[in-house]
Amino acid sequence: MHAKYSELVSAFSFRITQRDGLARRGEMTTPHGVVETPAFMPVGTRGAVKAVTAEQLREVGAQIILGNTYHLYLKPGDGLIARCGGLHRFIGWDGPILTDSGGYQIFSLAAMRRIREDGAEFRSHLDGSLHHLTPERAADIQARLGSDIAMVLDECIATPAPAAAAREAMERSVRWARRARARFNQLRESPGDVHVTNAGQAQFGIVQGGTFPDLRTESVQATVDIGFDAYAIGGLSVGEPPEVMYEVVAHTAAQLPADRPRYLMGSGMPDDLIESVARGVDLFDCVLPTRNARNGQLFTREGPLSIKNARFAEDMSPPDPACGCYTCRGFSRAYLRHLFLAGEITGSTLNTVHNLYFYLDTMRRIREAISLGTFEKLRQEFHQTFRRRPQH
Amino acid sequence: MHAKYSELVSAFSFRITQRDGLARRGEMTTPHGVVETPAFMPVGTRGAVKAVTAEQLREVGAQIILGNTYHLYLKPGDGLIARCGGLHRFIGWDGPILTDSGGYQIFSLAAMRRIREDGAEFRSHLDGSLHHLTPERAADIQARLGSDIAMVLDECIATPAPAAAAREAMERSVRWARRARARFNQLRESPGDVHVTNAGQAQFGIVQGGTFPDLRTESVQATVDIGFDAYAIGGLSVGEPPEVMYEVVAHTAAQLPADRPRYLMGSGMPDDLIESVARGVDLFDCVLPTRNARNGQLFTREGPLSIKNARFAEDMSPPDPACGCYTCRGFSRAYLRHLFLAGEITGSTLNTVHNLYFYLDTMRRIREAISLGTFEKLRQEFHQTFRRRPQH
Numbered sequence: 001m002h003a004k005y006s007e008l009v010s011a012f013s014f015r016i017t018q019r020d021g022l023a024r025r026g027e028m029t030t031p032h033g034v035v036e037t038p039a040f041m042p043v044g045t046r047g048a049v050k051a052v053t054a055e056q057l058r059e060v061g062a063q064i065i066l067g068n069t070y071h072l073y074l075k076p077g078d079g080l081i082a083r084c085g086g087l088h089r090f091i092g093w094d095g096p097i098l099t100d101s102g103g104y105q106i107f108s109l110a111a112m113r114r115i116r117e118d119g120a121e122f123r124s125h126l127d128g129s130l131h132h133l134t135p136e137r138a139a140d141i142q143a144r145l146g147s148d149i150a151m152v153l154d155e156c157i158a159t160p161a162p163a164a165a166a167r168e169a170m171e172r173s174v175r176w177a178r179r180a181r182a183r184f185n186q187l188r189e190s191p192g193d194v195h196v197t198n199a200g201q202a203q204f205g206i207v208q209g210g211t212f213p214d215l216r217t218e219s220v221q222a223t224v225d226i227g228f229d230a231y232a233i234g235g236l237s238v239g240e241p242p243e244v245m246y247e248v249v250a251h252t253a254a255q256l257p258a259d260r261p262r263y264l265m266g267s268g269m270p271d272d273l274i275e276s277v278a279r280g281v282d283l284f285d286c287v288l289p290t291r292n293a294r295n296g297q298l299f300t301r302e303g304p305l306s307i308k309n310a311r312f313a314e315d316m317s318p319p320d321p322a323c324g325c326y327t328c329r330g331f332s333r334a335y336l337r338h339l340f341l342a343g344e345i346t347g348s349t350l351n352t353v354h355n356l357y358f359y360l361d362t363m364r365r366i367r368e369a370i371s372l373g374t375f376e377k378l379r380q381e382f383h384q385t386f387r388r389r390p391q392h
Numbered sequence: 393m394h395a396k397y398s399e400l401v402s403a404f405s406f407r408i409t410q411r412d413g414l415a416r417r418g419e420m421t422t423p424h425g426v427v428e429t430p431a432f433m434p435v436g437t438r439g440a441v442k443a444v445t446a447e448q449l450r451e452v453g454a455q456i457i458l459g460n461t462y463h464l465y466l467k468p469g470d471g472l473i474a475r476c477g478g479l480h481r482f483i484g485w486d487g488p489i490l491t492d493s494g495g496y497q498i499f500s501l502a503a504m505r506r507i508r509e510d511g512a513e514f515r516s517h518l519d520g521s522l523h524h525l526t527p528e529r530a531a532d533i534q535a536r537l538g539s540d541i542a543m544v545l546d547e548c549i550a551t552p553a554p555a556a557a558a559r560e561a562m563e564r565s566v567r568w569a570r571r572a573r574a575r576f577n578q579l580r581e582s583p584g585d586v587h588v589t590n591a592g593q594a595q596f597g598i599v600q601g602g603t604f605p606d607l608r609t610e611s612v613q614a615t616v617d618i619g620f621d622a623y624a625i626g627g628l629s630v631g632e633p634p635e636v637m638y639e640v641v642a643h644t645a646a647q648l649p650a651d652r653p654r655y656l657m658g659s660g661m662p663d664d665l666i667e668s669v670a671r672g673v674d675l676f677d678c679v680l681p682t683r684n685a686r687n688g689q690l691f692t693r694e695g696p697l698s699i700k701n702a703r704f705a706e707d708m709s710p711p712d713p714a715c716g717c718y719t720c721r722g723f724s725r726a727y728l729r730h731l732f733l734a735g736e737i738t739g740s741t742l743n744t745v746h747n748l749y750f751y752l753d754t755m756r757r758i759r760e761a762i763s764l765g766t767f768e769k770l771r772q773e774f775h776q777t778f779r780r781r782p783q784h
Contacts, residue, residue, distance in 0.1 A: 048731055048738035053745075055718065076705070076730045084708055084726050092722040313468070316476055326447065330484040334476050338468045339440055345737055346440035353445075 012149070012202030012229045014261050018371050022253075022280040025370040028261050030096040030148035031200035032088060033063070037261060038277045038370075040363045041066045041098060041285040042356055046075070047091045050290050051348040052356070054093045060325065060353055061360035064096040064148075066285045069141055070105030074124050074131075078144040086146030098204075098285070099147035101138040101180075104234075104266065107156035115155055117172070135180040139203070143187050147201060151232065152180035154206045159238050166210035173208045173234075174222040181205075181226050202229035204263060210235055211244055213251050220255045230261040233281070237267040246275050253280040270299060270362055271386055274379050277366055289359045293351035296340045299358040303387035305333075307351070312337045325357035326350075404541070404594030404621045406653050410763050414645075414672040417762040420653050422488040422540035423592035424480060425455070429653060430669045430762075432755045433458040433490060433677040434748055438467070439483045442682050443740040444748070446485045451718065452745055453752035456488040456540075458677045461533055462497030466516050466523075470536040478538030490596075490677070491539035493530040493572075496626075496658065499548035507547055509564070527572040531595070535579050539593065543624065544572035546598045551630050558602035565600045565626075566614040573597075573618050594621035596655060602627060603636055605643050612647045622653040625673070629659040638667050645672040662691060662754055663778055666771050669758055681751045685743035688732045691750040695779035697725075699743070704729045717749035718742075 011029075014037075018025040028035040042049045042057060044065045049057055057065065067087055072078060084090045087097055103120070106113050110122035119134030135153045142150035154173040157165055184203045205228035209215030223231060233252050236245050249264060253276075256262050263283035264276050273284055289299065296307040300320035307319070318328035319336065327336070327350040339347025362382075369378040403421075406429075410417040420427040434441045434449060436457045441449055449457065459479055464470060476482045479489055495512070498505050502514035511526030527545045534542035546565040549557055576595045597620035601607030615623060625644050628637050637659070645654050645668075655675035656668050665676055681691065688699040692712035699711070710720035711728065719728070719742040731739025754774075761770040 046730075046734045046736060047727070048734075048736045051737040051741075053718070053738060053741060054722065075734060076726075080706060080726075083706055084724070089708070090724070090727055090730075092724075092727060314472060314475055316481070326445070330446065332476070332482070332484075334468075334472075335439070335482055335484060338438075338482075342438045342440075342467060344438060344440045345443040345740055346445060348737055349443075349445060349741065 011200060014230065014259065016259070020370040020373050020375040021278065023277045023366070023370050023375045024280060024282060025367050026261070026282060028282070030064070030202070032094060032096045032148050035063045035096055036367055037282040038273075038363055038366055039063055039283055040273065040359050041283070042359075043068070043285055043287045043290060044091070044093075044097075045287075046071045047087070049352075049356075051294060051345070051352040054091075056326075056349070056353055057093070057356070058095075060357040061364065062095070062356065064098060065093060067091075067097055067099045067145065067147060068102070068105060069099045069138065069145065070102035070109065072099075072145060073102060073141050074126055078141040082144040082146070086144075088146065096148040098149040099142045099145055099151065100265075101142070101151040101153040102133055103138075103154045104156050106133065115172070117175075119153070119176075120155075135176040136183040139180050139183040139187065143184075143191065143201065149229075150184070150201055150203045152177045152203065152205055152228075154208055154234055156235060156238075157210070159210060159235070159240055161210050163210075163212055163215070166208075166212055166215055170208040170210070170215050170219050173206065174219065174226075177205050177223055177228075178226050181228065204228055204230045204232050206232045206234040206265070207252055207256070208235045209252075211240060211248055213248070216248060216252045217255060220252060224257060228260075230263065231256050232263040232265050232283075234265045236264065237272070237286070242269075242272060242275070245272070246279065249276050249281060250279040256280075269388055270359065271383065271388065273359075273362065274366065274382055278375070278379055289355035290352050293355040294348045296347075296351065297390070298336075298351055299355050301382070301385050303385075304390045306390045307333060307336050307340050309337070309390075319354055320358070323354065323358065324361070325354050327354040327357075403592060406622065406651065408651070412762040412765050412767040413670065415669045415758070415762050415767045416672060416674060417759050418653070418674060420674070422456070422594070424486060424488045424540050427455045427488055428759055429674040430665075430755055430758055431455055431675055432665065432751050433675070434751075435460070435677055435679045435682060436483070436485075436489075437679075438463045439479070441744075441748075443686060443737070443744040446483075448718075448741070448745055449485070449748070450487075452749040453756065454487070454748065456490060457485060459483075459489055459491045459537065459539060460494070460497060461491045461530065461537065462494035462501065464491075464537060465494060465533050466518055470533045474536040474538070478536075480538065488540040490541040491534045491537055491543065492657075493534070493543040493545040494525055495530070495546045496548050498525065507564070509567075511545070511568075512547075527568040528575040531572050531575040531579065535576075535583065535593065541621075542576070542593055542595045544569045544595065544597055544620075546600055546626055548627060548630075549602070551602060551627070551632055553602050555602075555604055555607070558600075558604055558607055562600040562602075562607050562611045565598065566611065566618075569597050569615055569620075570618050573620065596620055596622045596624050598624045598626040598657070599644055599648070600627050601644075603632060603640055605640070608640060608644045609647060612644060616649060620652075622655065623648045624655040624657050624675075626657045628656065629664070629678070634661075634664060634667070637664070638671065641668050641673060642671040648672075661780055662751065663775065663780065665751075665754065666758065666774055670767070670771055681747035682744050685747040686740045688739075688743065689782070690728075690743060691747050693774075693777050695777075696782045698782045699725065699728050699732050701729070701782075711746055712750070715746065715750065716753070717746050719746040719749075
């Protein structure tokens with residue numbers, strides 16, 4: 001189904017096949033296969049998308065997954081993974097993988113962090129051990145992991161941030177991006193002590209600048225000047241209102257090269273995905289479908305549904321009657337509520353299967369609508385029924 | 393694949409198709425399908441076999457699963473399950489289900505228990521609430537659950553037990569069995585307030601008597617006199633040495649009706665299964681494959697393997713190179729070790745898939761060997777490699 005290592009294609013490429021307004025349908029080719037865009041990447045934090053197997057990921061329609069460099073670097077370690085043949089072999093997933101740089105987890109998880117010009121110093125949330133991540137090191141680690149797409153190390157800041165702080169972080173991220181690109185190019189020429197599992201790896205730059213349009217514009221220009229395989233919009237989905245996010249996404253996406261994929265990092269709710277596609281975004285990742293599944297929140301076309309609610313105690317209908325996933329085909333709200341209240345692992349699995357299917361099916365419907373020129377209709381219909389908060 | 397409710401066959405039946413020594417191969421027909429014996433039943437304590445889905449159960453070869461009456465009675469309640477259409481519909485498993493009577497969990501789990509002639513009084517391990525389970529009530533609850541096979545309430549005691557205590561519990565279990573059978577027959581005639589989800593349900597009696605051959609003989613005679621669809625050997629696998637268990641199994645099985653299935657309750661290690669088949673047992677259940685999976689112990693033909701062992705850190709071979717399960721076909725010891733140490737749910741799932749496959753594949757090989765008349769050869773070969781304790 002997917003390329004063997006010996007048959008890996010050497011280059012990353014992207015081709016837009018259809019447009020509908022600002023929305024684009026395309027094909028992103030990676031060493032481990034083609035990703036149809038717009039696409040959503042389930043998050044496989046520590047080498048597994050929580051509560052599901054690779055087979056279940058395929059069944060729900062996952063084309064590409066995301067791995068967290070911060071977690072994998074700390075445990076089991078990028079060196080171990082490289083010696084085991086790289087991340088794909090290690091985790092038994094032969095489809096495309098994108099790895100982040102670790103920057104966001106240092107910002108959100110580490111026990112201590114200190115940002116200096118050369119990089120980020122932090123203490124592990126696992127054991128308090130001291131680590132130093134530089135733009136070069138983040139590139140090296142991802143080369144060892146052998147992901148299909150590597151991200152540059154960027155500096156994440158809390159929002160709302162004052163303009164001066166946002167500028168400082170944005171400018172440092174640009175300087176780091178330059179160093180990350182240099183290291184990436186150098187690794188391509190001579191991998192040195194870095195275990196070569198990364199044939200054909202692509203590297204994406206990240207646009208920062210908080211919610212300030214002028215900073216975003218500057219960041220786009222400087223990052224595109226460096227020249228990456230594609231570009232991500234970072235620093236959003238961190239608490240700002242959706243309208244603000246949509247505005248920044250629209251402003252930023254419009255300035256990014258039209259012929260490269262645009263990746264909105266860490267976002268978001270299902271309506272965020274649709275609104276961002278409407279503004280020209282091609283790629284997404286988010287922990288919401290998986291994390292909320294484990295917390296008993298199931299996504300439906302009417303919005304999230306809290307499965308522990310007493311009204312579902314004897315409700316033998318599936319979570320979402322319109323859904324075609326394994327969970328909805330065979331299991332009831334009453335049963336999923338029981339499994340959740342009993343703390344059964346199987347409940348986490350069934351909920352995760354449903355939520356991922358919902359997200360990935362939404363992306364399928366978006367791609368289809370773009371092909372048919374009916375994206376705007378889909379968008380309106382989606383908003384007519386979908387509510388961001390549980391209605392029951 | 394399995395009978396719809398409208399097509400349920402009305403009667404339980406058992407047919408022996410081949411014999412090899414004392415080992416028997418057979419077909420046990422239940423309202424929800426045929427079970428090829430000797431068979432192993434994965435334990436679905438609270439309406440789910442922990443960490444796997446019904447689909448994964450099918451894939452590993454499960455033909456029949458066990459549900460725990462104690463757990464289901466307390467949560468979500470047999471009334472709720474009956475109103476949801478019975479246990480099969482509630483949990484989304486359309487294959488055969490056997491339910492125990494709750495007696496063993498009262499003995500092993502309840503916060504307090506008091507055995508009186510009329511039944512067992514106990515406090516829930518969940519909330520301390522007071523409950524009273526009688527032989528009649530255990531039959532009613534299982535009728536509401538609508539399992540294919542119901543077990544009579546018996547009195548379980550700790551071993552080693554003095555002969556007097558073993559006799560007392562055995563004799564009470566016989567009196568309870570008589571009442572359970574009367575209630576079962578009465579329910580068949582007029583289900584009354586018991587929701588009728590149990591068309592065609594069978595009821596098994598349980599032989600007690602600890603490790604005392606004369607008590608076992610008495611128990612067999614009295615229980616067979618009452619007359620059940622089949623007979624179980626209870627009160628074993630509770631800490632006695634394997635040789636003692638094998639002796640009691642041999643002694644008891646030899647006296648049970650040859651034309652009815654013989655079910656050894658709660659047992660055991662893989663070699664226990666083979667040794668019990670060699671003594672004429674047809675049916676097994678045990679939490680070992682599922683519980684040990686979650687604790688990182690994987691069964692192989694050489695014995696259990698502790699996946700957290702440091703020697704597996706970079707071992708890219710599958711848990712058992714001779715195994716054909718989903719886990720062994722796609723994942724390495726190194727990865728499973730990582731998942732276990734990281735506490736990833738996916739690790740529990742992959743380990744459970746492997747262990748259940750190992751148990752169920754062992755049963756498949758046993759059945760095949762009986763057909764070929766090579767059971768004794770299989771038994772010897774098994775013991776040549778299998779060690780009960782982890783070798784590494």
